[in-house]
Structures are given as structure tokens and as C-alpha cells.
Amino acid sequence: MNPRLVATVWVLVTLDCALIGYRLAMGRTARLDKRRYHQIASARGALLGQAPLAAVTALGVLVVVRGGEEVATEFNSAMSRFIAAGGAYAGLILVASAMCSLRSVRVRTVASVVIFGPLTLLRPAVVILTVAFAVGRHPTPGLALVGLTVVIPGVCLEMVLDRRIARRLVLHADGHTH
Amino acid sequence: MFVEPRPGGQAVWQRLWVPPPGLIEITDLLFERNPDGTRAPVRRASVVQHCVEHGDRWAAGIVAEMPSTDGWLDPEYVDRLMVAVHCEIQRLSEEFRHGARMAELLVPLLATLGRCGQPPPYRVVDVGCGTGYVVRWLSDWCTTPDVEFVGVDLNPALVDAARNLAARDGVRCRFEVADAFSLTEPATVLISTGVMHHFRGPDLDRFFAAHERSGAAAFVHLDFQASRLAPIGSWLFHHTRMRLAVTRHDGIRSAQRAHGTDVLSESATNNAKRFETMISRPSVRFTPLPCVLTVLIGTLSGLGQPLLEELGTAARRFNPLR
Numbered sequence: 001m002n003p004r005l006v007a008t009v010w011v012l013v014t015l016d017c018a019l020i021g022y023r024l025a026m027g028r029t030a031r032l033d034k035r036r037y038h039q040i041a042s043a044r045g046a047l048l049g050q051a052p053l054a055a056v057t058a059l060g061v062l063v064v065v066r067g068g069e070e071v072a073t074e075f076n077s078a079m080s081r082f083i084a085a086g087g088a089y090a091g092l093i094l095v096a097s098a099m100c101s102l103r104s105v106r107v108r109t110v111a112s113v114v115i116f117g118p119l120t121l122l123r124p125a126v127v128i129l130t131v132a133f134a135v136g137r138h139p140t141p142g143l144a145l146v147g148l149t150v151v152i153p154g155v156c157l158e159m160v161l162d163r164r165i166a167r168r169l170v171l172h173a174d175g176h177t178h
Numbered sequence: 179m180f181v182e183p184r185p186g187g188q189a190v191w192q193r194l195w196v197p198p199p200g201l202i203e204i205t206d207l208l209f210e211r212n213p214d215g216t217r218a219p220v221r222r223a224s225v226v227q228h229c230v231e232h233g234d235r236w237a238a239g240i241v242a243e244m245p246s247t248d249g250w251l252d253p254e255y256v257d258r259l260m261v262a263v264h265c266e267i268q269r270l271s272e273e274f275r276h277g278a279r280m281a282e283l284l285v286p287l288l289a290t291l292g293r294c295g296q297p298p299p300y301r302v303v304d305v306g307c308g309t310g311y312v313v314r315w316l317s318d319w320c321t322t323p324d325v326e327f328v329g330v331d332l333n334p335a336l337v338d339a340a341r342n343l344a345a346r347d348g349v350r351c352r353f354e355v356a357d358a359f360s361l362t363e364p365a366t367v368l369i370s371t372g373v374m375h376h377f378r379g380p381d382l383d384r385f386f387a388a389h390e391r392s393g394a395a396a397f398v399h400l401d402f403q404a405s406r407l408a409p410i411g412s413w414l415f416h417h418t419r420m421r422l423a424v425t426r427h428d429g430i431r432s433a434q435r436a437h438g439t440d441v442l443s444e445s446a447t448n449n450a451k452r453f454e455t456m457i458s459r460p461s462v463r464f465t466p467l468p469c470v471l472t473v474l475i476g477t478l479s480g481l482g483q484p485l486l487e488e489l490g491t492a493a494r495r496f497n498p499l500r
């Protein structure tokens with residue numbers, strides 16, 4: 001497996017985990033200055049993502065080691081496609097983030113409402129399509145298995161955590177529930 | 179343990195495309211006052227019945243699952259729910275930059291007052307302030323002692339939360355319990371965000387009639403813009419951003435309940451007669467795209483034209499004075 005590809009995928013997934021942490025923290029505090037709160041939440045998301053990421057990578061390495069040269073090539077192409085599709089999504093997020101740093105109230109509103117909103121809604125579909133595109137039409141069982149281990153937590157983890165938060169929101173509500 | 183009730187009864191497309199005949203918001207139904215101002219207990223079955231009578235089975239399903247004791251809604255739960263809902267709603271205010279939008283309008287407005295013979299100090303009162311996001315934001319942004327920011331709301335639980343948040347934020351502002359229909363808080367400028375659509379029919383007239391009786395020199399109200407796209411945009415926003423069933427329900431209904439610009443203009447002109455009013459254009463300039471927010475501004479007669487001059491290019495966003 002190409003280590004540069006592995007590192008790039010790792011960075012992309014870690015960024016996504018940081019954004020999950022950020023989203024899970026949103027709407028739970030009514031304080032004005034939330035910068036530190038959001039920084040900590042993003043860091044926590046990125047950190048929490050490391051264990052499953054390491055597990056999936058270990059599984060990938062195991063499959064490649066057992067499958068030999070051909071499987072390694074298949075994995076490298078899959079990672080390249082994952083980076084292309086995931087990178088495009090990340091690019092959009094970066095553009096919207098850059099727009100949010102501008103002074104214009106209207107540009108910032110458009111960025112968060114028109115770009116971040118739909119992207120958040122579409123994220124589960126983006127994860128499924130990106131992984132499907134990466135593994136291709138006729139993947140070997142090993143690659144399909146690794147694909148599944150990316151898709152399932154990638155789609156479900158945020159939903160499960162979000163539901164848990166929703167259940168506890170009212171229980172402790174005082175305007176700055178953490 | 180309290181469990182956040184899940185909506186039931188109506189599919190998403192029905193919630194959006196077939197609004198119930200009587201448009202209601204759940205948060206309006208959970209808090210009631212006796213004539214002497216004290217809190218009145220609320221019977222859960224009556225609220226459910228009210229939702230059913232207004233054709234809103236989605237709301238009825240949400241309320242039916244709220245905790246109650248002997249059939250009365252648990253007041254502690256209702257208070258915490260209200261604070262949690264407003265904490266979520268703040269995301270909307272943050273993303274639409276309600277604080278900065280209000281500041282953009284207040285600067286030329288206060289400058290106009292100063293130019294036209296009303297010198298500082300000024301008191302800006304946010305009516306229906308909820309947990310006070312806009313007031314806290316403005317107090318953080320404008321620290322001059324010449325301008326005092328006050329938030330008023332009918333719900334004491336929200337006023338308490340707003341006070342606590344202001345203390346934690348370290349901002350200088352005040353929050354009081356007060357009724358929008360009988361304003362007791364002296365004000366130079368009355369402002370509000372996301373409140374006008376709560377007042378339906380005669381209540382909207384009563385809201386502006388209270389402006390007429392107040393000593394205010396101007397008002398600035400921001401609310402959703404009524405359009406066919408608004409409920410879809412609101413569904414998208416609330417589905418991706420909000421967790422509580424009540425917030426999601428009320429968010430969509432708010433967009434469906436938004437008043438048209440004619441309704442707002444007419445009610446303001448007829449009931450707040452001391453004021454000249456101007457309302458923002460319903461669509462983005464040079465496009466058919468509807469604006470998300472409506473801005474209604476009123477100034478004492480004679481101040482409208484100077485304000486338009488003070489607004490500069492931003493004046494183009496408004497329809498002519500009435």
C-alpha cells in the first residue's frame with residue numbers, strides 16, 4: 001500500500017471527524033463566544049476518530065498483506081478514487097469556510113445556509129457514494145469488507161451520538177449544556 | 179427520565195405541502211398566565227386537543243408524549259424545554275447573523291435620531307427576546323454607555339436564562355419580564371427578531387398599537403419572509419441543524435406562519451400612526467429569488483427621509499415610505 005495515499009486518506013477522514021465533533025457541539029450552548037468550545041469539540045471529534053481509523057487501516061493492511069501485489073494495487077486505486085471524491089467535498093467545505101471569514105453579513109449567511117446546510121444533509125449520501133466510487137463495481141471481498149467498515153461508522157456514528165445528545169438536551173437545559 | 183418525544187402522524191411532505199388549516203407553534207401553547215400575571219397550570223390534554231382542532235397531528239403527537247403529573251404538564255420540564263428550544267433557535271440567529279443585521283440598521287437609525295434633535299442616551303428594547311441572543315450580541319458589540327440594551331419576554335424562564343447567559347458572557351445588559359401588548363419598559367427604539375409571526379390577526383394590530391402608546395421614537399423588526407420556498411428552506415435548515423422535535427415543528431410552522439409584507443405594512447401603518455414605516459423588498463434585487471428575512475422599520479413622522487439618506491445604498495433594499 002502506498003503510504004502517501006494512506007496518509008492523505010487519514011487526513012481527510014480525521015478532518016471529517018473534526019467536523020462531526022463540531023456539529024455535535026452545535027446548538028448546545030447559547031454563550032456568545034463559542035470559539036474555544038468549538039475548538040475543543042472539533043479536537044475531541046478528531047481524536048475519537050483515531051481509534052476506528054486505526055482499526056480500519058489495520059484491517060486494510062492485513063487484507064493487503066494476505067492478498068499480495070494485486071490486492072495492494074487494487075487498494076491503491078481505491079484510495080486514489082476516495083481522495084478524489086472526498087477531496088472535492090472537502091474543497092467545498094473549505095470554500096464555504098473561507099466565505100464565512102469574510103466581512104459581508106450576506107456572504108457569510110449564504111455560505112452557512114446554502115452550502116453548509118445542504119452539505120450536512122447530504123453527508124451520509126456523500127459517504128456512501130464516495131466509498132462506492134472508491135471500491136468500484138467488482139471489488140475483491142477484502143476491499144468490500146474494508147469499504148463496509150468505513151461506510152457503517154461513517155454514516156451511523158454521528159446519527160447515534162446526535163440522538164443521544166437530543167435525549168439529554170432538555171434534561172440539563174440551562175442555556176449552556178455541554 | 180424525560181425522553182424527547184418523537185413526532186408522529188404526518189409524513190414530511192405533508193408537513194411541508196399541506197400546512198394544517200390553523201397554523202400553531204407548540205411553544206406558544208405550553209406557557210399560560212393567570213390574569214394577575216402568575217403562571218397558570220397547563221393541561222396536556224387541552225393542548226393536544228387544541229393541536230388536533232387546528233389540524234396539526236404532528237404537534238399533537240409531540241405534546242402527547244410530554245411528561246405530566248395528573249394530566250398537568252410538568253412546569254419544570256416545560257421551562258427546561260423552552261430554554262433548550264431557544265438555545266437551538268440561537269443557531270438560526272447566529273447563522274443569519276441577526277446581531278450584525280440589527281447593528282447595521284441601528285447605527286444609521288441612532289445617527290438619524292441624533293441628527294434630528296434626539297441626543298443620547300438611547301435605550302434599545304428587544305421585545306420577545308427569548309434567551310436574549312440579539313441583546314447580548316449588541317451589548318458585546320457596542321460598549322458605549324450612551325446606549326443601553328434591554329431584553330423583555332413574557333416567559334420568566336427565558337428571562338432567567340438570558341440573565342445567566344449575560345453574566346457568563348460578561349456583557350452589560352438587562353432582561354425583564356414584560357408583555358409585548360402592554361410595554362412598561364421605556365424605550366427609544368423597539369426591536370425584535372422572529373417574533374411578529376407569533377402575533378396573528380388582531381394580536382398583530384395590538385402589537386403595533388402598543389408601539390403607538392410607548393414613548394419609542396422608532397422600531398426595527400426582523401422576521402421570516404413569507405414565500406412558497408420558505409417552508410422548504412426552513413425544513414432543510416431545521417432538519418440539519420435542530421435536534422428537538424419541538425424546534426423542528428415550530429421552525430417549519432414559523433416559515434408557514436410568516437406574515438406577508440402587505441399584512442405587516444398595513445397593520446403597522448394603521449395601528450402605529452405616529453410612525454412612518456418602510457419594509458424591505460420581498461425579493462433579492464434584480465432576481466426573482468425571495469429574501470429570507472423581512473425588515474420592518476418605523477420612525478417618528480419626519481424622520482423617514484433622513485433615515486433613508488443615512489442608510490445610503492442599503493436604502494435600496496426598502497420599498498418607499500408609507
Ligand SMILES: C[S@@+](CC[C@H](N)C(=O)[O-])C[C@H]1O[C@@H](n2cnc3c(N)ncnc32)[C@H](O)[C@@H]1O
Pocket residue numbers: 267268271305306307308309310311330331332333336356357358359370371372373376
Ligand atoms: C421565536 S421566539 C424568538 C426569540 C428571540 N427573539 C430570537 O430571535 O431567538 C418568540 C419569543 O416571543 C416571546 N413572546 C411571545 N408572546 C409574547 C408577548 N406577548 N410578550 C412578550 N414576549 C412574547 C416568546 O416567549 C418567545 O421567547
